[in-house]
Amino acid sequence: MVRIGILLTTISFNTLSSARSPLFAAVNEKVQDTASFVSPFTAANDRCFKCHGQDKYEYTNATLGKQVKDIMCSERIIHKKEFYSSNHKSFSCTDCHSEEYVKFPHSGELRMEQKYICIDCHGGDEKFAKYHFEEIDSEYRKSTHFKMESDGFTCWKCHNPHTYKISVRTNDNLKETIAYDNAICLNCHSDFSRFQLLSDKAEMDIIKEHDWLPNQTSHFANVRCIECHTKINNNIPVAHQIRPKGEAVRLCNECHSQNSILMASLYKFESKEKRRDGFFNGIILNASYVIGANRNAYLNLISLIIFVVVLIVIVGHISFRIKKKFNSSKEK
Amino acid sequence: MYLYPKWIRVWHVINALTFLVLIITGLSMQYTDKENASYVVGFAKAVRMHNFAALVLVLNYIFFVTGNLLTDNGKYYRIGRKNFISDLVKQFKYYSSGMFKGEKHPFPVTEERKFNPLQKVTYVLALYVAFPLLVISGIGLLFPEITITSVFGISGLILTDILHITMGFFLSIFMIIHIYTCTLGHKPTSLFRGIITGYHVSEDE
Numbered sequence: 456m457v458r459i460g461i462l463l464t465t466i467s468f469n470t471l472s473s474a475r476s477p478l479f480a481a482v483n484e485k486v487q488d489t490a491s492f493v494s495p496f497t498a499a500n501d502r503c504f505k506c507h508g509q510d511k512y513e514y515t516n517a518t519l520g521k522q523v524k525d526i527m528c529s530e531r532i533i534h535k536k537e538f539y540s541s542n543h544k545s546f547s548c549t550d551c552h553s554e555e556y557v558k559f560p561h562s563g564e565l566r567m568e569q570k571y572i573c574i575d576c577h578g579g580d581e582k583f584a585k586y587h588f589e590e591i592d593s594e595y596r597k598s599t600h601f602k603m604e605s606d607g608f609t610c611w612k613c614h615n616p617h618t619y620k621i622s623v624r625t626n627d628n629l630k631e632t633i634a635y636d637n638a639i640c641l642n643c644h645s646d647f648s649r650f651q652l653l654s655d656k657a658e659m660d661i662i663k664e665h666d667w668l669p670n671q672t673s674h675f676a677n678v679r680c681i682e683c684h685t686k687i688n689n690n691i692p693v694a695h696q697i698r699p700k701g702e703a704v705r706l707c708n709e710c711h712s713q714n715s716i717l718m719a720s721l722y723k724f725e726s727k728e729k730r731r732d733g734f735f736n737g738i739i740l741n742a743s744y745v746i747g748a749n750r751n752a753y754l755n756l757i758s759l760i761i762f763v764v765v766l767i768v769i770v771g772h773i774s775f776r777i778k779k780k781f782n783s784s785k786e787k
Numbered sequence: 788m789y790l791y792p793k794w795i796r797v798w799h800v801i802n803a804l805t806f807l808v809l810i811i812t813g814l815s816m817q818y819t820d821k822e823n824a825s826y827v828v829g830f831a832k833a834v835r836m837h838n839f840a841a842l843v844l845v846l847n848y849i850f851f852v853t854g855n856l857l858t859d860n861g862k863y864y865r866i867g868r869k870n871f872i873s874d875l876v877k878q879f880k881y882y883s884s885g886m887f888k889g890e891k892h893p894f895p896v897t898e899e900r901k902f903n904p905l906q907k908v909t910y911v912l913a914l915y916v917a918f919p920l921l922v923i924s925g926i927g928l929l930f931p932e933i934t935i936t937s938v939f940g941i942s943g944l945i946l947t948d949i950l951h952i953t954m955g956f957f958l959s960i961f962m963i964i965h966i967y968t969c970t971l972g973h974k975p976t977s978l979f980r981g982i983i984t985g986y987h988v989s990e991d992e
Contacts, residue, residue: 745946747818747830766963779887
């Protein structure tokens with residue numbers, strides 16, 4: 456039953472050291488919607504993508520009177536394919552950015568513009584009511600991210616507005632979702648150049664910090680960081696209250712038990728039809744296997760019956776032996 | 788009669804103790820819950836103890852198999868085809884009725900026949916069938932990255948685990964029956980004494 460040699464597709468934190476790593480790109484590629492989407496703003500957006508959709512841009516320098524080619528700052532590059540498969544694919548660039556950007560060269564002042572955050576559009580809208588954005592916002596405000604870096608931290612630090620795509624609710628491949636979601640955390644937590652934009656703390660080694668965790672590689676490939684590092688809130692789709700380091704889940708039983716917290720987090724979106732009869736937390740079996748959380752009701756019953764039968768036979772045997780001894784001592 | 792050499796007795800006691808630890812810690816992992824985090828043994832502690840005891844058990848098993856190959860102790864585990872079923876039936880009948888009627892043991896212990904037919908079959912099944920399956924599936928759970936991910940859509944780990952807990956369960960049942968049948972000697976304690984001292988006391992002695 457155990458066939459040695461076939462390796463699990465494990466994602467090590469080393470290889471996921473940055474969201475811009477080739478692996479992240481590969482994962483991101485897979486998560487993307489393959490259905491072709493044609494934006495009504497294609498032509499208008501293309502004016503922006505002409506420069507911002509690639510590594511180099513080209514313009515006519517009127518002062519010098521010649522064509523100039525230059526390198527686009529990596530932070531200002533938005534890949535067209537990624538954008539058109541993201542949640543915000545139907546948007547025009549100027550829905551969120553100033554119309555003034557149409558002019559080139561862009562005015563320096565435009566960079567100082569106040570950017571929207573999720574709640575600006577998603578808050579107070581009936582269409583998004585079921586996602587409880589207001590509660591997500593209030594949970595985020597209680598999170599250690601907001602408390603420690605309220606000035607620098609915004610929704611966008613995790614949810615890149617140009618590329619972010621809902622995965623856990625829509626993707627059937629849980630492993631991909633896990634890698635995609637973990638890459639969001641690792642984007643800063645394993646890339647010090649980004650991390651120091653928000654924190655003055657010293658660089659940390661994620662692998663070393665998690666030394667205490669048994670089967671580290673397996674855990675990292677099969678659960679998301681947020682499983683242990685957030686406080687579960689059943690009213691919102693995904694927990695947003697990131698807990699301080701000291702409050703992270705460390706007790707194995709939190710997940711490795713019949714009432715595993717994974718059922719309220721990682722596995723909450725799996726449909727009930729997928730559950731397997733007889734197995735407690737059977738849903739977990741579709742993607743993985745969690746010792747202590749998966750129990751089979753039938754096997755439990757059968758083993759209990761066998762155990763009881765064995766005990767009855769032994770007790771019966773003992774009583775016959777006692778009876779025999781009693782009879783033989785009487786005969787004597 | 789001297790029946791259990793020292794190496795067998797050492798193997799047996801290590802096997803018994805590690806198996807007890809494995810049963811207790813195995814149950815602790817399988818039936819642990821959030822409300823009673825320290826159920827029998829806490830999960831984290833249970834994992835560490837289970838892994839360590841398993842390592843000792845496997846090394847001890849290698850010692851046992853090697854011992855059986857190097858000495859003539861292996862002969863006691865060889866099952867002959869002659870009268871196989873009828874001997875089993877004879878022994879079963881003795882245990883279930885004959886012994887209460889004062890009948891003589893159909894297969895008295897001698898230096899050439901340490902185990903009765905039923906005992907021999909059970910030991911062979913436990914030590915050479917269930918035990919290797921338990922160890923292989925245990926390795927699969929200890930190193931989940933080498934375990935096949937899915938078999939016909941079912942997680943390979945759950946199949947490995949079912950095999951592991953089923954073998955663990957049967958060997959636990961074996962242990963209970965084994966301990967009980969050890970009270971069936973000349974006196975209820977004589978067989979226990981035998982595995983400690985090495986000397987078997989039969990009814991005729």
